[in-house]
Amino acid sequence: MPELRKDPIVGRWVIIAHERAKRPHDFTGEAQLQAEGSFCPFCEGNEDKTPPEIVAYRERGTRPNGPGWRIRVVPNKFPALKIEGNLNKRGEGIYDKMAGVGAHEVIIESPQHHISLPELPEENIREILWVYRDRLVDLKKDSRLVHGMLFKNVGSAAGASLEHTHSQLIVTPIVPISVWEEMTGSLEFFNYRGRCIYCDMVQQELSTEKRIVLDTSHFTAFCPYASRFPFETWIVPKTHSSHFENIPKQGVDDLATVLRQVLGKLELALDNPAYNYIIHTSPFDHQELPHYHWHIEIIPRLSKVAGFEWGSGFYINPVPPEDAAAFLRETEFPAAPTPIISQGTGLA
Amino acid sequence: MPELRKDPIVGRWVIIAHERAKRPHDFTGEAQLQAEGSFCPFCEGNEDKTPPEIVAYRERGTRPNGPGWRIRVVPNKFPALKIEGNLNKRGEGIYDKMAGVGAHEVIIESPQHHISLPELPEENIREILWVYRDRLVDLKKDSRLVHGMLFKNVGSAAGASLEHTHSQLIVTPIVPISVWEEMTGSLEFFNYRGRCIYCDMVQQELSTEKRIVLDTSHFTAFCPYASRFPFETWIVPKTHSSHFENIPKQGVDDLATVLRQVLGKLELALDNPAYNYIIHTSPFDHQELPHYHWHIEIIPRLSKVAGFEWGSGFYINPVPPEDAAAFLRETEFPAAPTPIISQGTGLA
Numbered sequence: 001m002p003e004l005r006k007d008p009i010v011g012r013w014v015i016i017a018h019e020r021a022k023r024p025h026d027f028t029g030e031a032q033l034q035a036e037g038s039f040c041p042f043c044e045g046n047e048d049k050t051p052p053e054i055v056a057y058r059e060r061g062t063r064p065n066g067p068g069w070r071i072r073v074v075p076n077k078f079p080a081l082k083i084e085g086n087l088n089k090r091g092e093g094i095y096d097k098m099a100g101v102g103a104h105e106v107i108i109e110s111p112q113h114h115i116s117l118p119e120l121p122e123e124n125i126r127e128i129l130w131v132y133r134d135r136l137v138d139l140k141k142d143s144r145l146v147h148g149m150l151f152k153n154v155g156s157a158a159g160a161s162l163e164h165t166h167s168q169l170i171v172t173p174i175v176p177i178s179v180w181e182e183m184t185g186s187l188e189f190f191n192y193r194g195r196c197i198y199c200d201m202v203q204q205e206l207s208t209e210k211r212i213v214l215d216t217s218h219f220t221a222f223c224p225y226a227s228r229f230p231f232e233t234w235i236v237p238k239t240h241s242s243h244f245e246n247i248p249k250q251g252v253d254d255l256a257t258v259l260r261q262v263l264g265k266l267e268l269a270l271d272n273p274a275y276n277y278i279i280h281t282s283p284f285d286h287q288e289l290p291h292y293h294w295h296i297e298i299i300p301r302l303s304k305v306a307g308f309e310w311g312s313g314f315y316i317n318p319v320p321p322e323d324a325a326a327f328l329r330e331t332e333f334p335a336a337p338t339p340i341i342s343q344g345t346g347l348a
Numbered sequence: 349m350p351e352l353r354k355d356p357i358v359g360r361w362v363i364i365a366h367e368r369a370k371r372p373h374d375f376t377g378e379a380q381l382q383a384e385g386s387f388c389p390f391c392e393g394n395e396d397k398t399p400p401e402i403v404a405y406r407e408r409g410t411r412p413n414g415p416g417w418r419i420r421v422v423p424n425k426f427p428a429l430k431i432e433g434n435l436n437k438r439g440e441g442i443y444d445k446m447a448g449v450g451a452h453e454v455i456i457e458s459p460q461h462h463i464s465l466p467e468l469p470e471e472n473i474r475e476i477l478w479v480y481r482d483r484l485v486d487l488k489k490d491s492r493l494v495h496g497m498l499f500k501n502v503g504s505a506a507g508a509s510l511e512h513t514h515s516q517l518i519v520t521p522i523v524p525i526s527v528w529e530e531m532t533g534s535l536e537f538f539n540y541r542g543r544c545i546y547c548d549m550v551q552q553e554l555s556t557e558k559r560i561v562l563d564t565s566h567f568t569a570f571c572p573y574a575s576r577f578p579f580e581t582w583i584v585p586k587t588h589s590s591h592f593e594n595i596p597k598q599g600v601d602d603l604a605t606v607l608r609q610v611l612g613k614l615e616l617a618l619d620n621p622a623y624n625y626i627i628h629t630s631p632f633d634h635q636e637l638p639h640y641h642w643h644i645e646i647i648p649r650l651s652k653v654a655g656f657e658w659g660s661g662f663y664i665n666p667v668p669p670e671d672a673a674a675f676l677r678e679t680e681f682p683a684a685p686t687p688i689i690s691q692g693t694g695l696a
Contacts, residue, residue, distance in 0.1 A: 005573055005574040006574055007572070007573075007574040008533075008537070008545055008549070008573075008574075009530055009533040009534055009537075009545055009546075010529045010530060010533045011533060012574070012576075012661055012662075012663075013574070013662055014574045014575065014576050014662065014663045014664070014665055015662065015663070015664045015665065016575075016665055016668050016669075017664055017665065017666050018668060080656075080664045092573075093552045093556075094545070094548050094549065094552055095552075095573045095574070149656060149659050149660050151654075151655030151656050151658075151659055152655060153654045153655050156652070157652065158652070158654060158655065159651075159652040159653060159654025159655065159657075160654070168655075168656070170656050170660075170662075172660075172662065174662075176659070176660030176661055176662045177660070177661040177662070178358075178659060178660050178661035178662075179659075179660065179661075181358045181661075182357055182358060185356075185357040185358045185359060186357055189356070189357075197356055197357055197442070198357075200442050201356070201442065204441045204442055204443075208441075224355070225353055225355075225356075225440075225443045226353040226354055226355040226356075226360065226361070226362045226443070227362065227364075228360075228362050276654065276655035276658055276659075277655065278655050278656075278658060278659030279659075280659065297658075297659070299655075299658060303507075304504070304505065304506070304507040305507060305653065306499075306501045306506060306507025306508070306624065307499030307500060307501045307506065307507065307516075307624035307625065307626050307647075308428075308497060308499050308516070308518050308626075309507075310499075310624055310626060310645075310647060311497050311499055311524070311526060311624075311626030311627075311628065311645070312497050312518075312520075312524030312525070312526050312527065313360055313524055313525040313526035313527075313529075314360075314361055314362065314363065314518075314520065314522075314524045314525070314526075315360075315362045315363070316362070316363045316365055316428045317362055317363065317364055317365065318365050320364050320366060321364075
């Protein structure tokens with residue numbers, strides 16, 4: 001069973017994943033993506049090489065764990081956290097720990113191997129967003145769990161070990177420290193000014209325009225004023241909302257367009273960089289909050305994080321966000337192709 | 349002039365280093381170490397290829413910016429912050445910024461190219477520690493500056509761009525957020541228990557022994573209970589002290605032994621991994637503090653940080669610190685070689 005341990009100084013939790021453990025000698029080289037052309041457990045036809053699916057969007061008449069799916073959600077084969085068991089919170093002298101209870105799922109975004117997310121039709125990206133929502137809504141019912149983080153790793157430098165397009169969901173029994181920091185910071189601003197800071201930010205970005213990458217009826221994509229990384233880009237809903245899972249249908253329709261365009265621009269402008277995106281959303285145990293605002297942060301992994309950044313939390317960014325945004329605005333990514341799959345909406 | 353900008357939500361500052369700016373197309377590949385055998389500006393004889401030295405420990409009779417040095421401190425040729433100018437703090441709507449005033453120096457630890465820090469004699473490592481202290485004491489006099497961070501990047505995966513052994517010092521006009529978090533967390537513990545949490549930690553580690561890597565009269569090296577990374581190792585002084593620059597001579601003598609042994613064990617056990625070390629110490633504008641305790645954190649860079657870690661601040665560590673410590677304890681690193689240079693202590 002993995003173990004959650006708390007750093008007693010800053011309150012940061014870590015997952016000690018015994019069962020993912022490697023021998024020290026396994027660490028003498030850098031992790032790499034699986035070799036080009038090697039076996040891929042996420043490809044259509046290899047469904048028996050993953051744990052049984054939790055949910056899939058499939059063609060009518062196809063069977064679970066067989067071909068015929070458009071999106072497939074499976075438990076991570078090497079999970080950081082496990083869904084069974086009690087939290088068993090306890091101390092160890094000055095330290096605190098609990099059992100590594102939680103969920104770790106993989107969202108396989110396409111049956112095809114050689115495709116990136118922005119190469120998918122918007123219709124398929126909408127389904128990816130719906131599956132994100134479905135999984136959060138389902139896991140929220142488990143009273144042991146308090147927060148769900150949806151994220152995507154693309155490329156070896158961004159921590160991906162498989163090339164086939166996928167994202168992940170990790171649901172934790174503790175609110176992650178970075179989420180707390182955002183919740184606390186935005187609450188302070190709300191208490192002082194009576195407004196949501198993200199709403200203010202969207203307003204200021206739209207009025208100055210210089211950091212805007214894309215603006216649609218429901219979303220604004222911009223390079224944040226204090227970007228940590230070159231070409232860091234946030235996608236923020238224009239209407240206040242604290243929980244991603246409460247997104248309306250029109251929001252999903254529009255977000256698919258925005259996500260596809262923004263990632264397409266990044267892939268084109270930076271020649272298929274490694275990147276992460278992360279959906280920042282409120283913990284489960286709150287109703288709609290006036291101070292917090294869900295959003296997506298996209299981080300291209302172009303430079304290495306060095307000792308100064310690790311020690312200080314201070315980031316050195318050699319590309320002003322105004323320059324990055326101008327470059328991305330000018331990069332033309334083609335409009336959506338015809339849907340690959342439009343027939344059938346059966347849900348297995 | 350670089351610009352410091354503050355993230356209005358979490359209060360994190362970033363350095364927008366316009367003058368290190370690159371064209372977007374420069375980011376289409378990963379940064380690499382300079383090629384083996386290419387020209388090295390840090391080698392003896394190439395002193396005119398760096399900005400003029402700030403200080404050097406040299407043989408008697410040798411001239412500044414010429415050969416004959418053992419350690420040489422120069423301004424970073426591509427500084428993240430600049431020493432000239434006023435802070436010029438101002439707002440930009442909801443955002444805050446100031447001029448990027450500060451110091452960014454490089455400590456070249458040896459005139460020899462093909463040597464790593466633990467391959468140096470202890471006598472030379474002592475001098476490196478003295479030069480660290482000298483630079484902090486000197487820069488502390490500048491009332492615009494409030495914190496100095498000493499760190500070392502080894503290997504491309506750790507953010508190093510030059511192979512020649514060196515460390516860096518960045519002195520900022522703002523206390524970095526990670527330093528604040530440590531100060532605040534340890535103050536909370538102190539207010540609650542009346543003790544320093546680092547002192548408690550050293551005591552508990554010494555009594556359980558299972559995470560100890562090395563224990564000497566003045567320092568304890570251990571893999572922390574909530575290690576974020578495989579083989580993360582901290583070196584903590586056994587006597588309470590909040591400021592690195594107040595280290596006594598006996599402390600320097602002993603720390604050179606410990607640092608050399610711990611890095612030597614890591615290099616041997618993990619086959620010369622990329623790593624960072626960072627000296628965590630109090631801000632300048634405080635007297636000795638009862639709640640904070642300076643220490644060194646060593647982070648081998650064996651795995652990539654992925655989207656989950658970026659978004660959550662939650663780390664997944666597949667190697668329990670108890671296993672890492674046992675492996676490092678058992679790795680025998682040879683005792684110190686005879687000093688390369690023992691004659692002369694002239695300071696230019």
